[in-house]
Amino acid sequence: MVNITTTHIVYLISIFVIFLFMVFRKDIILPCIAGIFAVAMSQTKNILKSIEILYSSVFVSGKELWQVILIISLIIAMSHALDDIGADVVITKPLLRFLSSPSKTFWIVGIVMMVLSFFLWPSPAVGLIGAVLIGPVLKSGFDELSFASLVTIFGFGAALSGDFFIQGVPSVIAKTLGIPTSKLILSSIPVWGVTSLATIIFFYFVTMKKLKNNRGNKKIYGSNSSEKKIYKESYIISFVAVLFFAIDTFLMYILKIKGNAATALIGGTAIIVLIASTIVQKDFLNKTRDYLKNGFLSGIKTFAPIILISAFFFLGELTTAKEVIGPDAKGYLMDLGIYLSKHIPLNKYTVALMQLLIGILTGLSGSGFSGLPLVGALSKTFAHTLNINSSILASLGEITCIWVGGGTIIPWSVVPVTAVIKVDPDAIVKRNLLPVIIGLTCGYIATVLLL
Template sequence: MVTLTASHIAYLIMILIILILLLMRKDIILPIILAIFLIGFLSTGNILKAVQILYTAIFVSGKRLWQIIVIISLIISMSKALDDIGADIIITKPFIKYLKTPTFSFWIIGFLTMFLSFFIWPAPAVGLLGTVLINPALKSGINKISLASIVSIFGFGVALSSDFFIQGAPSITARAAGIPIHTLILTSLPIWATASTVSILILYFSTLQQSKIQQQNNHLDVNSIDKPSPPFSSFVVSIIAVVLFILDIILMLLFRIHSNAATALIGGTSIIVLIASTIVQKNFLDKTREYLREGFITGMRTFSPIIVISAFFLLGETSMAKEVISPHAKGYLVDLGMYLSQHIPLNKYTVSLLEFSLGVLTGLSGSGFSGLPLIGAIAKTISSTLNLNPAILASIGQIAAIWTGGGTIIPWSTVAVSTVIDVEAEKIAKKNMVPAIAGLIAAYFVTIFLL
């Protein structure tokens, strides 16, 4: 039996305060710092250790985010270099003829993001697509916030919550639930399809309405290109960039390169393209340094508050709590989830809501995967007690966890998209809130029906 301590109660109260502040559009950095110190003090009873925990939590959070900070910074550096030599015009020109209306842009960008995310995961996919599709999308009448929402919903929501091909998420959930992976995937299809369809349709009509308002105000000309014609060297660099990234995709598919390995491949390729973009310019030695400096300054400026925010919510994970507080610590979100499971009446309505709530709760850490072992284990235990299908229960938990923490409605999980497309993470989360929550609620009712 899980017993809630003062630190558990304080952690839950601070989450509620932070969510209220977010809804009020207030900055949450200071409350987050105070919350980390409070949790550190309540969990150890020692002010000195609480001060140390305050630093250690932020340090460990930064260490966990460092890979994504580096890849995003490199992509920004490369994008700036391509932009300066006019290669962005050359690369995006073939897309402009297809992305002439908001409707075409929405579906083409959405499904392209989903397809790549299925095979190489969303973060590398965003890096590949972001620099290529931003200008054509903007010229078609879709603003940056809508573009960021499209990429995050299709990639970090639709594709990642199913993970049909790489099978990272379902393998974790299925193992904990004691069921075959293919059983979980097949069972989750109607639940996943419901959440995805509802979210996409709501986002589509919202984007279309926003685009009409924008076009009326700005009178966008989708065929206009303001920059002069690039030199021949820019065409060569553009061909190199496109060929290398297409080769990356082929290699990822052939050799099943994904996750961190896929990110590393994209990052290395970005450096090569950056070098090619600087060699054709004057003072290319200085240019290389300048582009890298600009990229990392932008990356760190974006991620610095995210590191602090993640430090608090990652304390909800058992592994993070052990690393920061003590080897005997348990994740606060995990404990709160276990406590809920032990104190509610059991029927198909409440257990579905429990799995749904566990997914949302553990997703608050900003990692959609951290709660999957708990979700699978609870589904296994409850299903044997009530004679319910464990795959159905595990599916709604997995989908809720990844839609919440994978990169759609939690601001500190949308930084990959916000940095590449240059949109505030809070604005992306706010734009995604209604489509994602509506999709999850619809998925919950389908789960009840299937049980």
């Protein structure tokens, strides 16, 4: 029998306060920090110890997430180096002759955006796609709004919600669940596939209908790709970069390289490609430093809030809570879930719906990452209570968080796209809203059937 203590109540109240901040679209870092301190004070009754726990919780959270931050920083640094030598133009140039109609452009650009997002992450990928392909895409019959929506759906929605290659998104959830990232990814594939496919297919018909209605307003645009300096070595480096990452993927499949080993392989390859891209430039020693510095600045900028948010939700898990607070700590969120299950009827339909709603709610902040620790912690709690698959349940929460907050249907989350393709963010959101809702609904149904 679980004993609910005052500290459990303090932790629960803190979660409600965080939810309220999310509902009113306010940043949740301060309430997360306040929640850590309140839980620490309730548990230890010692103000000095509680102040120490504030630091310890952030340290443990950062330690858990460091590898994720590192790989993403290296990927961003590499993508900037490739961009500066014109490798983006070299890689995408063979595609230009195939962009002859809106339908072909939809699938070619969408798939290229998805693949690049898998390997580079969506923000660098949209910079590459936007800079190089905007002219040919618009000449094929697309308008700017359809192009902007296309890259958000395929990149910030489908690719980022899976994140099978870099594994930044699933790593956050897996850390909270206490399971290998590879296990979570395998469990998520059916839910991810149903959600992404339903969204993309519906979005395709919406886009084709809009373009058919706007066909008489087609404009002619030039491409700025010819203005970018391309080194003679860029062709070799572009080929080698694509080849190396293809080999990485092949080796990961054949040799069953997973988890930290897979991340290390990708990170090492990114460093090699980065160095190759800087050596051909003038002042390459300083360039290498600048690329790495900017990459790490981008990585830390993305994940600094997540470290602080995760620090609070990691307290809900027994092992992490003991590491931060001490041997007397409890698994506060886990205990609350067990207690609620004995007083409130829970089943796979209701817990899956809760994951969907929590993912939507946390996504309203405009950061698809902010809700990941919470959906992971709650999935572990519900799975333990109902004896269901925590990975599948967490997958629905993960996918919802990213589709909603990652950069598809929240105006302030599509800024990376509007910075490259000059379109009103509200217009992108309006275009994407119905397809994403349909996709997430299909994902919920798939989750219930799989649980």
